[in-house]
Structure formats: structure tokens, C-alpha cells
Amino acid sequence: MRKALFVLGASIAAALLILLGVLLPWWLMGAAVAAFAIWLGATRAGRRTGSIAAAGMATLPQRLGGASVVVVGIAGVVGVLVALLAMGQGFQSTLHATGSDDTAIVLRAGSLTEVNSGLDENSVTLIGNEPQVMRDASGRPIASPELLVAVSLTKKSTGLAANAALRGVGPEVWALRRHVKIIAGRRFRTGMRELIVGKSAAREFLQVSIGSTVTLNGQPWKVVGEFASGDAHDSELWADTNVVATTFHRGSSVSSVTVRLKSPKQFDAFKAALASDPQLKVEAHTTRAYYADQAKGLTKLIRILGSIVAAIMGVGAVAGALNSMYAAVSARTREIATLRAIGFRGAPVVASVMIETMVLALAGGVLGAGVAWLLFDNYTASTMGANFSEVVFQFRVTPGLLGSGLRWALVIGFLGGLFPALRAARMPVTEGLREL
Amino acid sequence: MKYLHLVWAALTRRKVRTGFTLLSVVAAFLLFGLLDSVNGAFSQAGHSVRAAHRLITTSTTGLTFPLPLSLYSRIATVPGVEAVTHMNWFGGYYRDPKNFFSNFAVAANFFDLYSEFELPPRERRAFDITRTGAVVGAALAKQFHWKLGDQIPLKASIFPQKNGSSTWTFDLVGIYHDPKHRGQENQMFFHWQYFNQAAAFGNNEVGWYVEKIAHPGDSSRIAQAIDAFSANSDHETQTQTSSAFAADMVSQFANIGLIVRAIMGAVFFTLILLTGNTMAQAVRERIPELGILKTLGFSNRSVLSLVLAESVLLLVLGGLLGMALAAAAVSVIEAKYGANIPMLPVGATAWLRGLGLMALIGVAVGALPARRGMRLRIVDALAGR
Numbered sequence: 001m002r003k004a005l006f007v008l009g010a011s012i013a014a015a016l017l018i019l020l021g022v023l024l025p026w027w028l029m030g031a032a033v034a035a036f037a038i039w040l041g042a043t044r045a046g047r048r049t050g051s052i053a054a055a056g057m058a059t060l061p062q063r064l065g066g067a068s069v070v071v072v073g074i075a076g077v078v079g080v081l082v083a084l085l086a087m088g089q090g091f092q093s094t095l096h097a098t099g100s101d102d103t104a105i106v107l108r109a110g111s112l113t114e115v116n117s118g119l120d121e122n123s124v125t126l127i128g129n130e131p132q133v134m135r136d137a138s139g140r141p142i143a144s145p146e147l148l149v150a151v152s153l154t155k156k157s158t159g160l161a162a163n164a165a166l167r168g169v170g171p172e173v174w175a176l177r178r179h180v181k182i183i184a185g186r187r188f189r190t191g192m193r194e195l196i197v198g199k200s201a202a203r204e205f206l207q208v209s210i211g212s213t214v215t216l217n218g219q220p221w222k223v224v225g226e227f228a229s230g231d232a233h234d235s236e237l238w239a240d241t242n243v244v245a246t247t248f249h250r251g252s253s254v255s256s257v258t259v260r261l262k263s264p265k266q267f268d269a270f271k272a273a274l275a276s277d278p279q280l281k282v283e284a285h286t287t288r289a290y291y292a293d294q295a296k297g298l299t300k301l302i303r304i305l306g307s308i309v310a311a312i313m314g315v316g317a318v319a320g321a322l323n324s325m326y327a328a329v330s331a332r333t334r335e336i337a338t339l340r341a342i343g344f345r346g347a348p349v350v351a352s353v354m355i356e357t358m359v360l361a362l363a364g365g366v367l368g369a370g371v372a373w374l375l376f377d378n379y380t381a382s383t384m385g386a387n388f389s390e391v392v393f394q395f396r397v398t399p400g401l402l403g404s405g406l407r408w409a410l411v412i413g414f415l416g417g418l419f420p421a422l423r424a425a426r427m428p429v430t431e432g433l434r435e436l
Numbered sequence: 437m438k439y440l441h442l443v444w445a446a447l448t449r450r451k452v453r454t455g456f457t458l459l460s461v462v463a464a465f466l467l468f469g470l471l472d473s474v475n476g477a478f479s480q481a482g483h484s485v486r487a488a489h490r491l492i493t494t495s496t497t498g499l500t501f502p503l504p505l506s507l508y509s510r511i512a513t514v515p516g517v518e519a520v521t522h523m524n525w526f527g528g529y530y531r532d533p534k535n536f537f538s539n540f541a542v543a544a545n546f547f548d549l550y551s552e553f554e555l556p557p558r559e560r561r562a563f564d565i566t567r568t569g570a571v572v573g574a575a576l577a578k579q580f581h582w583k584l585g586d587q588i589p590l591k592a593s594i595f596p597q598k599n600g601s602s603t604w605t606f607d608l609v610g611i612y613h614d615p616k617h618r619g620q621e622n623q624m625f626f627h628w629q630y631f632n633q634a635a636a637f638g639n640n641e642v643g644w645y646v647e648k649i650a651h652p653g654d655s656s657r658i659a660q661a662i663d664a665f666s667a668n669s670d671h672e673t674q675t676q677t678s679s680a681f682a683a684d685m686v687s688q689f690a691n692i693g694l695i696v697r698a699i700m701g702a703v704f705f706t707l708i709l710l711t712g713n714t715m716a717q718a719v720r721e722r723i724p725e726l727g728i729l730k731t732l733g734f735s736n737r738s739v740l741s742l743v744l745a746e747s748v749l750l751l752v753l754g755g756l757l758g759m760a761l762a763a764a765a766v767s768v769i770e771a772k773y774g775a776n777i778p779m780l781p782v783g784a785t786a787w788l789r790g791l792g793l794m795a796l797i798g799v800a801v802g803a804l805p806a807r808r809g810m811r812l813r814i815v816d817a818l819a820g821r
Contacts, residue, residue: 076702079702217497218497309471319710326452
């Protein structure tokens with residue numbers, strides 16, 4: 001009965017501490033670790049604990065099997081978690097980088113994506129003439145009427161058909177997206193059936209390298225240049241809006257108009273101006289909001305899936321760590337009983353076992369996060385974006401992700417070490433001394 | 437078999453340790469069952485028996501490019517084509533854009549070709565005679581609490597009506613079931629005729645055609661014949677089997693297979709190390725006992741198989757429990773979220789693959805300790821060396 005109560009109490013305490021471990025901000029955690037280190041170095045009890053922990057660690061080489069179970073088990077959890085989250089992070093940062101606060105995209109009211117949207121010629125002119133839109137040196141509004149079509153190309157990696165986004169852009173696009181640079185070849189010429197290809201698309205698809213001709217909707221297009229934008233546009237092909245419209249029989253309608261605003265503060269006025277114009281049935285979004293919205297669904301899905309997979313693996317790793325640490329404690333039974341017999345209290349014994357487990361867990365976390373970082377940082381992947389076409393992105397193993405990986409490692413280590421440590425401290429001294 | 441109690445006694449010798457080891461095996465195979473189910477749902481999309489009798493004709497330029505309605509009657513004349521139907525992606529949403537689901541405008545004979553969508557005859561007749569009628573999958577109906585007779589307003593993200601409204605109202609006349617693929621019960625179908633008459637644009641255009649063919653062996657000949665109709669026109673078509681079509685679609689979302697294999701690789705590597713360590717410990721502790729067994733006349737080989745049997749039993753027990761949990765979890769998830777998460781029920785092949793893995797890992801982790809047990813010299817063993 002007393003034992004059951006003790007286990008119950010310990011479990012509740014463990015749950016609370018884990019909750020703290022998950023919720024605690026970084027600086028508080030760091031402060032706690034620092035306080036612990038000071039206690040270890042500066043107080044008598046701390047130094048005693050340190051020496052017991054050191055004695056325990058000295059026997060690690062004899063228990064390599066058990067120690068590696070803790071390390072590898074935790075490394076597996078952290079590695080899988082970090083890799084999966086890096087996928088979501090990469091997709092998210094690619095789309096977030098695509099948008100900005102000083103450009104706005106205008107779609108037909110009710111449309112959520114460009115492929116679903118359509119605007120007529122009159123709307124395009126009206127949108128460009130709004131006073132909040134910035135003008136270039138010659139007084140033309142910096143607004144790009146764009147026509148997005150998903151065209152079918154063959155993927156290099158699989159040989160299967162996949163959709164690429166062909167974006168017809170207006171002549172002002174270079175003033176609109178100033179970060180886009182031609183890295184090879186030249187810009188397409190207005191009115192010609194020429195296109196330039198984003199650097200990710202050039203890598204991903206067959207037949208779209210510079211100099212080649214690709215047939216889209218039955219018409220030959222010459223690839224004359226390659227551009228880099230460092231965001232989702234890298235996965236697109238760009239050409240003249242009017243040429244795209246003619247080739248794909250779209251008349252004079254376009255999918256969207258993207259404008260550069262005089263300043264980010266002008267957006268609300270711009271949106272209101274469009275909404276109040278009875279001739280227009282459109283809706284404006286800052287490009288930041290528009291692209292961030294497209295990232296939401298997938299990022300959330302990956303985060304949930306990653307946590308579920310890691311939690312299930314975590315249960316396995318906790319069980320493995322418990323086994324190893326129980327074995328470690330029972331291998332040191334006599335030693336611990338001796339310590340107790342000569343007057344050491346329970347706390348230093350508990351602390352020493354916990355220190356050992358946490359060190360192993362940290363090693364596992366670093367190993368797992370490191371492997372994930374080596375294998376997957378900048379790993380290129382692609383998925384179907386909101387516009388029914390491929391978005392290429394790179395996995396991003398950020399410091400934040402490494403941090404949350406280590407947090408998981410410490411929580412697993414804590415769980416795996418606590419119960420064996422308590423057992424060590426509660427061991428009856430006389431029995432322990434008799435143990436072989 | 438007669439040694440089963442001996443193996444069992446060895447496993448229950450240290451209950452806590454066996455329990456924890458079992459727990460990690462259970463976790464590993466729970467994950468295996470779940471991931472295998474997701475992977476299966478993706479890789480088997482469009483692979484049913486009926487799908488083998490179906491071809492899909494799309495625009496070569498891409499799925500979002502419509503085809504002329506005039507192809508309809510021409511495709512029907514190709515020998516070997518038993519029936520043709522067509523579909524348009526509508527892209528409507530219910531109340532909130534977050535409530536995304538697939539909805540299509542389809543030809544009147546759609547449910548003849550897709551007979552796996554089981555629709556009660558009465559509801560089928562109601563659909564046939566209701567111009568604004570719609571049929572939804574059971575999972576979708578459950579998600580939004582729709583019942584027969586309801587009016588469903590969909591906001592159009594692409595096609596406004598001629599009268600300027602972007603809300604289309606449909607009468608729910610049928611709810612279909614697809615017992616083999618619950619993941620398919622999340623779609624909505626309504627009459628293309630209604631759509632065609634009311635839409636502000638996109639009239640007399642078809643998203644893609646679906647053909648039912650008599651013999652799957654004829655598919656490439658028929659596909660060529662259909663594509664020949666529009667060769668060199670501005671709406672060239674590409675006809676492929678519905679499984680090839682599905683493979684294209686799936687491969688665009690992600691390389692699910694690769695992700696799943698990578699995770700499972702990490703999981704099983706960890707598991708082998710973990711159970712391997714347990715088995716090594718278990719044998720190390722029992723060396724004197726093994727010595728006694730040998731003294732009693734157990735041959736080297738039977739000691740080997742005793743230890744192997746112990747590790748295989750450990751894996752199979754935990755594995756079966758884990759897969760059973762996975763099967764239960766999949767059926768719960770399917771019942772609750774079947775509309776949004778593609779998962780295949782844990783079927784016979786998954787169980788077989790799982791059993792194979794259990795045996796394989798069991799032998800792998802048992803091999804070294806078992807060899808140690810086999811090679812023991814009785815004198816050393818009894819002395820505990």
C-alpha cells in the first residue's frame with residue numbers, strides 16, 4: 001500500500017515536472033541548469049553528489065550495451081522528430097519568404113488561390129489606378145497583371161507527369177519583385193513566345209533548361225533565361241501575360257494583379273478603396289498573408305504527424321531507458337548500499353542517477369539532432385501547392401527545432417531515470433549489502 | 437512446443453524488464469501498422485479491380501485545362517469502350533474555406549461507371565430526376581450533419597452563376613457508401629447539366645472524361661485511339677489507366693513511401709538495439725541455469741533454439757499487440773476523420789508483413805545471445821563465468 005502510494009506520488013510529480021520541461025521558456029531552463037551547477041560545485045551536498053555521479057559514470061564503459069540503448073533510443077526519437085519538423089519548417093519558410101507587407105495581391109472576391117481567380121481587363125486598369133499603388137519613374141503604376149496556369153511537365157526524378165506553374169507576368173514585374181534576379185541567359189521579350197525558368201523548376205523538370213524548346217498547349221516555347229528569387233517563385237516558369245493568355249485561349253482576363261504599395265501602411269486604404277468601388281468584385285490580400293495562408297494547412301499537418309510519431313517512438317525509448325537504468329542501478333546495488341551505510345543521504349544518490357541518465361539523454365538528443373541536421377538540412381523536396389502545381393522547398397533544420405529536439409530528449413531521459421533513481425535511494429541498506 | 441513453458445518461464449523471470457521491452461516492441465509495431473496503412477492508402481490509390489477497367493482522358497497541358505464536350509460522342513465510338521462519363525472540378529466550399537472537400541459536376545451516367553459508390557436505387561432515381569440534386573459520401577454527410585432532403589449552399593471559389601451569385605444551392609438526394617475505401621466517402625457529386633446551364637463561364641466544357649473498357653488488356657490501344665481524335669489540335673488529350681493517373685497525382689504531394697521507409701528504418705534500428713540488449717542481459721544472467729539445462733542433457737542445439745524461441749516470442753507478442761492497437765486506431769480514425777486522412781484498414785498483407793518482420797527481428801536479436809548459450813561449456817557455466 002505504501003509502495004503503491006509512493007509510485008503514485010512519484011508519477012504525479014514526474015508528470016508535473018515534464019509539463020514544466022515542455023512549457024518552461026529557454027532562459028528559465030538555462031537558469032535552472034545554472035543553479036543546479038552552482039549547487040553541485042559550491043555546496044558540500046552538491047560536491048558529494050558530483051563525486052557519486054562521477055563514480056557512477058566511471059562504470060559506464062562496462063555497461064556500454066545499456067548506455068547505448070538510452071543514447072540510440074533517444075537519438076531515434078529526436079532524429080525523426082527533427083527531420084519531420086524540418087520538412088514543415090522548410091515549406092513554411094519558403095512560402096513566408098514569398099510574401100511581403102508592401103505588395104498586395106488582388107483576386108476575384110471569393111477566390112482563395114490564383115488558379116481559381118479571374119479578373120477582366122477593366123478591373124486590371126482600375127486596380128492599377130488606385131492612389132495607393134506606387135508608380136515608377138515614368139509614372140506607370142507598379143502593378144503586374146498575372147495569369148497563372150498549371151502546365152503538365154515531366155519530373156526528372158520520377159519520370160512522371162507533374163504540374164508546374166506557368167506565370168504570365170506584366171512588364172512591371174521587375175519593379176514589383178525586385179529580389180528576382182536573372183542568373184543565366186536573359187529576360188523574355190514582350191510579345192514573344194519565350195519563357196524564363198525558376199532555378200528550382202529548372203532542376204526539377206525535364207526540357208526546361210536554357211536553350212531548349214518546350215511544347216505547352218501545342219505551341220513551342222523557347223527557354224531563354226533562368227531566374228532566382230529564393231522563394232516559391234523559384235518553382236515557376238515566367239512569361240509575358242499576353243502571350244500566355246493567347247496561347248491558352250484566356251482572352252483578356254488574368255488570374256490576379258499584384259501591386260507594390262507606396263508603403264505597408266497604405267494596405268488598409270487600398271483594400272477599402274477596392275471594396276468600395278462598385279465596378280469591382282475583388283478582394284485584396286497582402287502577399288505576406290496570402291502566402292502564409294497557403295503554408296498553414298500542410299505545416300500544421302506535419303507538426304501533428306511528427307509529434308504523434310515521435311510520441312509513439314518516445315514511449316519505446318522511455319521503456320528502453322527504464323530497462324537500462326534499472327539494470328545500471330542493480331549493477332551498482334552494493335556500491336549504493338555501501339554509500340548509504342557510511343552516511344550518504346538518499347538525495348545525492350537520486351541526483352547522481354538522474355545526472356547520469358540526463359547526460360546520456362543529452363548525448364542521444366545531440367546525436368539524433370545532429371544526424372537529422374547532416375542528412376536533411378537543405379534536403380530538397382517538393383509538394384503540391386495551393387495553385388495545383390509543384391512548390392519546391394528545402395528542409396530547414398533551425399536552431400529552434402534542434403532546441404525542441406533536445407527538450408524531448410531531456411524529458412525522455414528524465415522519465416527513464418527517475419524511477420530507477422528512486423529505487424536506488426529507497427533500497428534497504430542491509431539487503432543491498434548482501435546482494436551479489 | 438513442449439518447451440513453451442520453459443521459454444515462458446524465462447520471459448517472466450524478470451517481469452518488469454520483459455514488460456518494458458514488450459512496451460517498446462508494441463510501440464514499434466504500432467507505428468509500423470499506422471504508417472503502413474497510410475502508405476498503402478497512397479500507393480494503392482486507384483488500384484481497385486474496377487479501376488483496372490477505367491481509363492481517364494485529360495488535357496495534355498494539365499488537369500486544369502478543360503476539354504470540349506464534342507469529344508464525348510466520339511470517344512463512345514471507339515471499339516472496346518463500354519461507356520463514357522465526364523467530370524468537372526467545381527471547387528466549392530461549405531461556409532468556410534477551411535471546410536475543404538472535393539466536389540464535382542458529373543454526367544448523368546456517372547454512378548453507372550463508379551459502381552463502387554453504393555447508392556440505394558431509390559436515391560439514385562431521385563438523383564436522376566432532380567436537376568439541382570447532389571449526392572455526397574457518407575463520411576462527408578456525417579462531418580457536416582447533412583441528411584437527405586437538406587439544402588446545401590456551396591460557395592463557389594471558381595464559378596459564379598450567370599445571375600452573379602457565387603452561392604450554389606443543391607438538394608441532397610443521395611448518400612453513397614464505399615465500404616472498401618472509406619477515404620472515398622468524402623466527395624460530393626451533382627449534375628453537370630445544372631452546372632452547365634447556370635455557370636457564368638466554362639460552359640460546354642468538360643474537366644476530364646472517364647471511360648469504362650471491357651478488357652484491361654486493350655487499354656493502350658483504346659488510349660491511342662482516343663488521343664488520336666485531338667492530336668495536333670489545341671486541346672490534345674492524354675489517356676491513361678486510372679491507376680497511372682492516381683500515381684501521378686500522389687507522387688506530386690510527396691514521396692510518402694520514402695518518408696515512411698526512413699521513419700521505419702530509424703524505428704526498427706532502435707528496436708533491434710533495444711531488444712538485443714535485453715536478450716543479451718537475459719542470457720548473461722541465466723548462464724548458470726543454461727549450464728544446468730545442459731547438465732540435464734539438453735543439446736547445444738536445443739539451448740540455441742530455446743534462446744531464439746524466447747526472443748521471437750517476445751517480438752511476436754509485442755508485435756501482435758502493437759498491430760492490434762494499430763488496427764483499432766485505424767478503424768477509430770477512419771470512422772472519425774476518414775474523410776480527411778487517407779488510411780487503409782490493416783489488412784492481411786500488412787499482418788503478414790508484420791509477422792515476417794517480427795520473426796526476422798526476433799531471430800536477429802536472439803542470434804548472438806543464443807550462440808553464446810550454445811557455446812557455453814558446462815563447467816564455466818555452472819561457475820557463472
